[in-house]
Amino acid sequence: MKAYVLIKTAGGKEDEVLRRLLSLSTVEEAHKVFGQYDIVAEVRGRDMETIVEIVTARIRKIDGLLDTHTLLVVDPEIDMASSSLAS
Amino acid sequence: MKAYVLIKTAGGKEDEVLRRLLSLSTVEEAHKVFGQYDIVAEVRGRDMETIVEIVTARIRKIDGLLDTHTLLVVDPEIDMASSSLAS
Amino acid sequence: MKAYVLIKTAGGKEDEVLRRLLSLSTVEEAHKVFGQYDIVAEVRGRDMETIVEIVTARIRKIDGLLDTHTLLVVDPEIDMASSSLAS
Amino acid sequence: MKAYVLIKTAGGKEDEVLRRLLSLSTVEEAHKVFGQYDIVAEVRGRDMETIVEIVTARIRKIDGLLDTHTLLVVDPEIDMASSSLAS
Amino acid sequence: MKAYVLIKTAGGKEDEVLRRLLSLSTVEEAHKVFGQYDIVAEVRGRDMETIVEIVTARIRKIDGLLDTHTLLVVDPEIDMASSSLAS
Amino acid sequence: MKAYVLIKTAGGKEDEVLRRLLSLSTVEEAHKVFGQYDIVAEVRGRDMETIVEIVTARIRKIDGLLDTHTLLVVDPEIDMASSSLAS
Amino acid sequence: MKAYVLIKTAGGKEDEVLRRLLSLSTVEEAHKVFGQYDIVAEVRGRDMETIVEIVTARIRKIDGLLDTHTLLVVDPEIDMASSSLAS
Amino acid sequence: MKAYVLIKTAGGKEDEVLRRLLSLSTVEEAHKVFGQYDIVAEVRGRDMETIVEIVTARIRKIDGLLDTHTLLVVDPEIDMASSSLAS
Numbered sequence: 001m002k003a004y005v006l007i008k009t010a011g012g013k014e015d016e017v018l019r020r021l022l023s024l025s026t027v028e029e030a031h032k033v034f035g036q037y038d039i040v041a042e043v044r045g046r047d048m049e050t051i052v053e054i055v056t057a058r059i060r061k062i063d064g065l066l067d068t069h070t071l072l073v074v075d076p077e078i079d080m081a082s083s084s085l086a087s
Numbered sequence: 088m089k090a091y092v093l094i095k096t097a098g099g100k101e102d103e104v105l106r107r108l109l110s111l112s113t114v115e116e117a118h119k120v121f122g123q124y125d126i127v128a129e130v131r132g133r134d135m136e137t138i139v140e141i142v143t144a145r146i147r148k149i150d151g152l153l154d155t156h157t158l159l160v161v162d163p164e165i166d167m168a169s170s171s172l173a174s
Numbered sequence: 175m176k177a178y179v180l181i182k183t184a185g186g187k188e189d190e191v192l193r194r195l196l197s198l199s200t201v202e203e204a205h206k207v208f209g210q211y212d213i214v215a216e217v218r219g220r221d222m223e224t225i226v227e228i229v230t231a232r233i234r235k236i237d238g239l240l241d242t243h244t245l246l247v248v249d250p251e252i253d254m255a256s257s258s259l260a261s
Numbered sequence: 262m263k264a265y266v267l268i269k270t271a272g273g274k275e276d277e278v279l280r281r282l283l284s285l286s287t288v289e290e291a292h293k294v295f296g297q298y299d300i301v302a303e304v305r306g307r308d309m310e311t312i313v314e315i316v317t318a319r320i321r322k323i324d325g326l327l328d329t330h331t332l333l334v335v336d337p338e339i340d341m342a343s344s345s346l347a348s
Numbered sequence: 349m350k351a352y353v354l355i356k357t358a359g360g361k362e363d364e365v366l367r368r369l370l371s372l373s374t375v376e377e378a379h380k381v382f383g384q385y386d387i388v389a390e391v392r393g394r395d396m397e398t399i400v401e402i403v404t405a406r407i408r409k410i411d412g413l414l415d416t417h418t419l420l421v422v423d424p425e426i427d428m429a430s431s432s433l434a435s
Numbered sequence: 436m437k438a439y440v441l442i443k444t445a446g447g448k449e450d451e452v453l454r455r456l457l458s459l460s461t462v463e464e465a466h467k468v469f470g471q472y473d474i475v476a477e478v479r480g481r482d483m484e485t486i487v488e489i490v491t492a493r494i495r496k497i498d499g500l501l502d503t504h505t506l507l508v509v510d511p512e513i514d515m516a517s518s519s520l521a522s
Numbered sequence: 523m524k525a526y527v528l529i530k531t532a533g534g535k536e537d538e539v540l541r542r543l544l545s546l547s548t549v550e551e552a553h554k555v556f557g558q559y560d561i562v563a564e565v566r567g568r569d570m571e572t573i574v575e576i577v578t579a580r581i582r583k584i585d586g587l588l589d590t591h592t593l594l595v596v597d598p599e600i601d602m603a604s605s606s607l608a609s
Numbered sequence: 610m611k612a613y614v615l616i617k618t619a620g621g622k623e624d625e626v627l628r629r630l631l632s633l634s635t636v637e638e639a640h641k642v643f644g645q646y647d648i649v650a651e652v653r654g655r656d657m658e659t660i661v662e663i664v665t666a667r668i669r670k671i672d673g674l675l676d677t678h679t680l681l682v683v684d685p686e687i688d689m690a691s692s693s694l695a696s
Binding site for chain 3: 332
Binding site for chain 1: 612661664665666669670671674675676677678679680681
C-alpha cells in the first residue's frame with residue numbers, strides 16, 4: 001500500500017526533516033515543494049498496519065515537523081492487490 | 088445532543104491524546120484517522136451546555152492537542168428530540 | 175474498518191442527501207452538522223475494499239453532493255483487528 | 262441563540278444574496294466582506310431548532326449561494342441563558 | 349467601519365482571550381463558537397486605520413491567541429458612508 | 436490602496452480569465468500561479484470604494500471564475516498615506 | 523522537474539478522470555486517495571514550461587475535474603540538476 | 610521569475626517580520642494584509658534556484674514567521690522568458 005504524506009515544518013527545518021524522512025527505508029521519495037505544504041513524502045508498506053506505524057510512530061515524531069495530512073492510496077485493483085497478497 | 092470533534096495533535100502525541108479522550112465518560116468513541124485531522128472524537132451530552140463544557144473545559148485542555156474543529160449535530164427530529172426532553 | 179465521511183452538499187440538498195445516505199446499509203450513522211461541512215456519515219465495512227467501494231461508488235455518486243473528505247480510522251489495535259480477522 | 266454564517270456566493274451574486282438575507286427577519290445583520298468568504302450573516306433565534314431551520318431551510322436555499330460555514334455561538338452564560346429561558 | 353475577526357486560541361485559553369477581547373472598547377461583541385474557529389470578535393472603528401490598529405496592535409497581541417482571519421466589511425453604501433464622513 | 440485577489444478558475448479557463456483581468460486598467464499585474472490558487476491579481480485603487488467596486492463588480496463577474504479570496508493591504512504608513520491624500 | 527497535482531473531482535467521476543490522467547505520458551503515477559483530495563497525480567517534465575503546459579493545458583481541462591492544487595518539487599540539488607542539464 | 614509568498618506570523622510579530630522581509634534585496638514588495646494570511650511578499654529571482662533559496666533559506670527562517678504558502682508565477686510567455694534567457 002502507498003500513502004502521500006503532505007507535511008508542514010517549522011521555518012528553516014525543511015532540510016533536516018527531509019534528511020530524516022529519506023533515512024527511513026519505507027519512505028520511497030520525499031521532496032521539498034512550493035504550495036500549501038513544505039514537503040511531500042511517499043510512503044510504501046506491506047499493509048495498512050505498516051503504513052500507520054510509519055506515519056504515526058516514525059514520521060510524525062520527527063523534530064521540526066508541525067502538521068501532516070496523509071492521503072492514503074485507495075486504488076481498488078492495484079494497491080489493494082498487494083494488500084490481499086499480504087493477508 | 089452529539090458533536091464530532093476533529094482534532095490535530097502535536098507530532099507523536101496521538102496515542103496520549105486518544106487515551107485521555109477515551110477516559111472521558113462523555114466521549115462515546117475516539118479514533119486515530121488519516122486525512123487532514125489526526126483524531127475524531129464523538130461526544131454526547133444531555134444538552135448544549137454539556138457539550139460545550141466537554142469540548143472547551145475538558146477536550147481542548149488536553150496536553151498535546153493543537154487544534155479542534157467541532158461539528159455539532161443539528162438533525163431536527165432525532166437529536167433535537169432528546170434536547171427538548173431535557174428542557 | 176470504519177471511516178468518517180465529511181460532506182458538503184448543494185444548498186438545500188442536505189435532507190435529500192441524508193436520506194440517501196441512511197438508506198445504505200453500510201452507513202451506520204449520518205447527521206446534519208454545523209461547521210465547515212454539512213453532513214457527517216459514519217461508514218463501516220469488512221475491509222478497505224468495502225469502504226472504498228461504499229465511498230466512491232455509492233456515497234460520492236449521490237446527487238446534490240459537492241465535496242467529500244474521508245477520514246479513515248487507523249487505530250492499530252481495535253479496527254485493524256477486525257481487518258486481520260477478515261483476511 | 263446566535264450564529265455567524267460565513268457564505269461564499271457565485272461570482273457577481275453577492276448583492277442579490279445579500280438582499281435575500283436581509284429580507285429574513287431572523288437575520289440581524291449581513292455584510293459583504295473581503296477575505297476567504299464573501300458575506301457574513303448574523304442569525305438569531307429563540308433556540309437551536311430555530312437557528313437550524315433558518316440556516317438549512319432558508320439561507321442555504323438562496324439562489325447563487327455556493328457554500329456556508331456556520332459558527333454557532335456557544336458562550337455558556339449569556340446565550341445559553343436565553344436558551345434555557347425558552348425551554 | 350466593521351470587521352469580523354475569526355480567532356483560533358491555544359487549547360483552554362478561550363475564556364481568557366474572550367475576557368481580554370471584551371475589555372477592548374472597540375470590540376462590540378465577542379463570542380465563543382463551534383466550527384473551524386474558537387472565537388468571533390466584531391470590531392468597529394471610525395476608519396480603516398483604527399480597525400487595522402485594533403486588530404494588529406491589540407487583538408493579535410493577546411496571549412494565547414494562535415491565528416486570526418479578519419473579514420473586513422465592504423458594503424459600499426452603509427459602512428463606506430461612515431468612512432467618507434471621517435475624511 | 437492595494438489588494439491581492441487570489442483566484443480559482445474552472446479547469447482550462449485560466450488564460451481567458453487572465454486576459455479579462457489584464458484588460459482592466461485597475462489590475463496592475465495578474466499571473467497564473469501554482470499552489471492552492473490558479474491566478475493572483477494585484478488591484479490598485481484610489482480608495483476602498485474603488486477596490487470594492489473592482490473586485491465585486493468587475494473581477495468576480497468574469498466568466499469561468501469560481502472563487503476569490505481578497506487580501507486587502509493594510510500597511511498603516513504606506514498605503515494608508517495614499518488613502519488619506521485621497522480624502 | 524516533478525510536481526504533485528492534488529485533484530478534486532465531481533462525485534463519481536474519479537475513475538474517468540484517473541483513466542484520462544494515466545493516458546498522458548507525462549503523468550508518471552496517478553492514484554485515487556482518501557483525505558481532502560480525491561486523486562494525486564505525479565507529473566514529470568524536462569523543465570518548468572513542460573510542467574506548466576501539462577498541468578494547465580492537459581490536466582486542468584479534463585472533464586469532471588473540479589479543483590487542482592499543484593505542489594511543485596523544489597529540491598535544489600536533485601530536481602534542479604535535471605533542470606540545468608536541460609538548459 | 611516571481612513568487613507570491615503568503616505568510617502567517619505569530620501574534621504581534623507582523624511589523625518585525627515585515628521589516629526583515631523588506632531588508633532582503635530579492636523581496637520587491639511586502640505588505641500586511643487582512644484575510645486568511647497576515648503578510649504577502651513578492652519575491653523576484655533570476656531563476657527557480659534563486660527563488661527557492663530566498664524562500665527556504667531566507668524568508669522561512671525569519672523569527673516569528675509561522676507558516677508560508679508559496680504561489681509560484683507560471684505564466685509561460687512572460688516570466689518563463691526571463692527563465693530561458695538565464696539558461
